[in-house]
Amino acid sequence: MLIVTKHSDPTFWDSLHGLRGVALLYVLLSHLGIAGFFLAPVGHNGIGKIGVWIFFGLSAFLLTSRLYASIKQGLRPTPALVGFLTHRIFRIYPLYVLVVIAHAIVRDITPREVLEHIFLLSGFQELWAIPVEFKYYFWIPVIVLFAALVGHINAITTLGIVFIATSAFAFTYPSFVFSNALTLLPKVAPFLLGSILGIAAVELRPGGDSGRFRYDLLGVISLLLLVICTFAYREWIKDKPSTSELAPMISILTGIAVVGLMRALLAGGVIARIFALRPLVILGEISFSVYLLHMFLVRFATRFTVPDARELWAWPIFAAAIVAGWLSYT
Numbered sequence: 001m002l003i004v005t006k007h008s009d010p011t012f013w014d015s016l017h018g019l020r021g022v023a024l025l026y027v028l029l030s031h032l033g034i035a036g037f038f039l040a041p042v043g044h045n046g047i048g049k050i051g052v053w054i055f056f057g058l059s060a061f062l063l064t065s066r067l068y069a070s071i072k073q074g075l076r077p078t079p080a081l082v083g084f085l086t087h088r089i090f091r092i093y094p095l096y097v098l099v100v101i102a103h104a105i106v107r108d109i110t111p112r113e114v115l116e117h118i119f120l121l122s123g124f125q126e127l128w129a130i131p132v133e134f135k136y137y138f139w140i141p142v143i144v145l146f147a148a149l150v151g152h153i154n155a156i157t158t159l160g161i162v163f164i165a166t167s168a169f170a171f172t173y174p175s176f177v178f179s180n181a182l183t184l185l186p187k188v189a190p191f192l193l194g195s196i197l198g199i200a201a202v203e204l205r206p207g208g209d210s211g212r213f214r215y216d217l218l219g220v221i222s223l224l225l226l227v228i229c230t231f232a233y234r235e236w237i238k239d240k241p242s243t244s245e246l247a248p249m250i251s252i253l254t255g256i257a258v259v260g261l262m263r264a265l266l267a268g269g270v271i272a273r274i275f276a277l278r279p280l281v282i283l284g285e286i287s288f289s290v291y292l293l294h295m296f297l298v299r300f301a302t303r304f305t306v307p308d309a310r311e312l313w314a315w316p317i318f319a320a321a322i323v324a325g326w327l328s329y330t
Contacts, residue, residue: 015265018275019258020058021283026051026230028294028321031126035302037314046238049178050230050254052129053190055287057258059133060140060194061201063088067144069202077148081141088137092288095328096130099292103127106296121182126295128180135184136191143195152203156196163192170248177247178237186248190255197259201266212269219264219271225257283322290325297321 026047032038033045063084070080100117103109109117109124116122120131147155166188170177176186184191229250237244264271283290301310301317 014276014281015272016058016062016262016275017284018277018280019054019261019265019284020287021280022275023051023054023058024283024287024290026054027126027291028318031295031298032314032318035298036307036310037298037301037317038311039314039318043234046234047230049238050226050233053251053254054258055129056133056136056187057190057194057255058262060136060191061198061259061262063137063140064144064195064198065201067140068147068199071144071148072202077145084141085137088134092130092134095289095292096127100124100127102296123180123182125180126291128182131182132184132187135182136188139191140195143199147199152199155199159192159196159199163189163196166192167248167252170251171245174245174247177251178233187251189248189252190258193255193259194262197262201263204266212267215264215267216269216271218260219269222257222260222264223271225253226261229254229257282326286322286325286329289328290321293324293328294321297324 029039029044030046030048030051033043033047038044067080067084070083071077097118100109100114103117103124104111104114109122113122113124117124117127120134123129123131143155143159146158150158166185170186170189173186176183178187232246232250233254237247237250261271265275297317297320301313305313
C-alpha cells in the first residue's frame with residue numbers, strides 16, 4: 001500500500017491543505033503589511049517569500065509523489081504524463097490568464113506584456129512565482145521517469161547531488177535567490193527537497209502510532225526552524241536581497257523546515273491534526289485564487305486610504321481578499 005495514495009490517516013490530506021493555508025497567510029499578511037495595513041501590533045511585512053518557498057516545496061512534493069505513485073502502481077508513463085500536464089494546465093492556467101488580462105485592463109501591464117506573461121516570460125510583481133513554478137513542473141516528469149528507471153535510492157542520491165550543486169550555484173549568485181527574477185536555478189532548493197521527499201514517501205509503508213511522537217517532535221523542530229528563517233529573512237534579507245550572502249542559507253533552511261514539517265504530517269499525530277483545522281484547510285483550498293487576486297484589493301485600498309487610517313481597514317481588506325478568492329474558486 002503506497003502511503004501517499006492510500007494513507008491510513010484521513011487528516012493527512014487536510015493537513016497538507018492546511019500547510020498551503022499557512023503559506024497563503026505568509027503572502028497575504030506580508031503584502032498587507034508592506035502597504036501599511038497591519039492586522040496586529042507585530043510587524044508582518046516582508047515575509048512573503050517564505051510563504052512562496054512553502055508553496056514551492058509543497059507543490060514539488062505533491063506532484064512528484066502523485067506522478068511517481070501512478071507509475072509505480074502500473075499506469076503506463078505516457079497516460080501518466082499526459083494526465084499530469086493536463087491537470088496542471090487546467091488547474092492553474094485559466095485563472096492565471098484571466099488575472100493577467102485584468103492587470104492589462106487596469107494598465108499594470110501592456111498588451112505585449114500580456115503575451116509575455118501567457119508564455120511565462122514575465123512576472124508582474126506577485127505573478128513572478130507562477131513562471132518559476134511552471135518551469136519546475138517540466139522537470140518533475142524527468143525526475144519521476146528517472147526514479148522509475150534506476151530505483152528510488154539511486155534517484156534520491158542523484159537528486160541530493162543536484163541539490164548540493166545547485167546550492168553551490170546559489171551561494172555564488174546570492175542576489176538571485178530571493179529576487180523576483182524568473183530564473184529557477186537559484187531558487188530550486190525547496191523544489192528539489194520536496195521532490196526527494198515525494199519519491200521517498202511513495203516507498204514508505206503506513207506505520208502505527210508508536211513512531212508518531214518522534215515525528216511530532218520533528219514537526220515542532222521544523223516549525224521552530226521556519227520561524228527562525230522567517231525572522232532572519234525579515235531582518236536581514238527583505239530590504240537588501242541583492243547584497244546579502246545569507247540568502248542561500250535561509251533558502252536551504254526554509255526548504256529543510258518545509259520538508260521536515262511535511263514528513264511530520266505524513267506520520268499523522270498532533271501536528272497533522274493542528275494543520276488539519278478547518279479554517280486552515282479552507283484557506284489552503286482557495287489559496288491560489290486568493291494569491292492571484294488579493295493585490296488588486298490591496299492596491300485599490302492603498303489608492304483610496306490615507307496612511308494614518310490604514311490599520312482600520314486591515315481586517316476588512318483581509319476578509320475581502322478571502323471572499324474574492326472563495327468566489328473565484330467556487
